[in-house]
Amino acid sequence: MIVIDYRDRRPIYEQIVERFQELILKNVLEPDSQLPSVRSLAMDLSINPNTIQRAYVELERQGYIYSVQGKGSFVSENERLVLKKKEEILDEAVKLAKVAREFGMKKEEFIRVIIDEFGEVS
Amino acid sequence: MIVIDYRDRRPIYEQIVERFQELILKNVLEPDSQLPSVRSLAMDLSINPNTIQRAYVELERQGYIYSVQGKGSFVSENERLVLKKKEEILDEAVKLAKVAREFGMKKEEFIRVIIDEFGEVS
DNA sequence: TAACTGTACTAATATTAATAATACAGTTGA
DNA sequence: TCAACTGTATTATTAATATTAGTACAGTTA
Structure with missing residues (x-):
């Protein structure tokens, strides 16, 4: 569920926070379902429980x-969080x-790749 | 010309690299014009010359x-660099x-803010 | 009551950015 | 020629911070 990328320069606890945010916002983890305990997740990831604790404190602070x-x-509950994320x-x-405009990029050029990503049909 | 943000968590040399990239790509600094010397810029910014040296080494490595x-x-010369930046x-x-699509955002909703930024008229 | 949970705290370690201090080589202009 | 600039290189030290380590306490559950 959680994977640590040691090439990532960001601290481990930050990666964990971000990953859980994603899982929660995408409803992979449903409201009121239980997260792995501080100690068990630390065991799974072979890191220190304090690092998990720090991530959980941050997730709680942000309301996740x-x-x-x-x-x-x-x-x-994540309805409000999803709205915040969208913003x-x-x-x-x-x-x-x-930035794109500052570097002289054309509007069409910029929007084209986005439309392609979303798919042509609205 | 260069400003250091000490609240920024990224290292100073990285901020300097990024700032020069910007100045060069936007042609504020013209091709073949001279950058401040390692020592003088260090003096201006009240930091160590080695930090500037590190930034310049990186800028040279990247071709700036x-x-x-x-x-x-x-x-x-920056023509190639501008193309790379646009990519x-x-x-x-x-x-x-x-990401926007993954979070269930509508294409129109997403593109609207971009069009607004570029200006309605193409 | 044993075995879980979260929470809190202090100390030690590891990593890395930044500083400090030199040294050397090439360029420039008086 | 030479003083005063340039870039470049190297080593050591300091500072900041992420992470680990160890322990303790309080609440919950079967």
């Missing part, structure tokens, strides 16, 4: 999960379009 | 500049579009 002492960590994607798209 | 011992470092931007756009 909630933790109950003695019971475990669970996936939050972030749009923000990135705007930034990228701005 | 060429260095001549005893003379200085100079901007390369990179398009690659990013495709990746982002893919």
Whole structure:
């Protein structure tokens, strides 16, 4: 479920956070389902439990999960999170379009590859 | 010309590399014009000359500049670099579009913000 | 009550960016 | 010629931070 890329320069806990965000936003992990425990996931990934803990703290801070002492960590409802994520994607798209324009790229040239990705038929 | 952002988590030399890439690609620095010397730029930015050296080595490796011992470092011809940069931007756009689609975003919704950025008239 | 859970804390280690201090070689202009 | 610039190279040290290690405590569950 979680894979660590040691060539990735970002810290491990950040990779874990991002991966769970993805799984939660895509509903692979359903609301209220339980995440692996701090210790068991650390075992699976052969890393320190503290690193997992740090990732879970961050996920909780961002609203992706909630933790109950003695019971475990669970996936939050994600409707609001999906909306937030979509906004972030749009923000990135705007930034990228701005850069493209600054480098003299034509609107058609830029949009063409996007339409291709989405598929021609709307 | 160059500004260091200490809140940026990326290393200083990487910020410098990126900034010069931008200045060169946008033709703010013209081909064959001379870059500030390793030592003088280090003085200006109040950082160590080795950090600048590292940035210049990287810029030379990527083809953005060429260095001549005893003379200085100079901007390369940039036509090829601009093409490469445009390809990179398009690659990013495709990746982002893919993510947007994965999160169930509508094509129109995604393209709308881009069109707005470029301006309605083509 | 044993075996799980999360949570908290301190200390040690590893990695890497950045600094510091030199040294050497080539260029330039007075 | 030579002082004052350039780039280049090397080694050592410092600083910052991610990660590990170890331990402890509190709540839950079968």
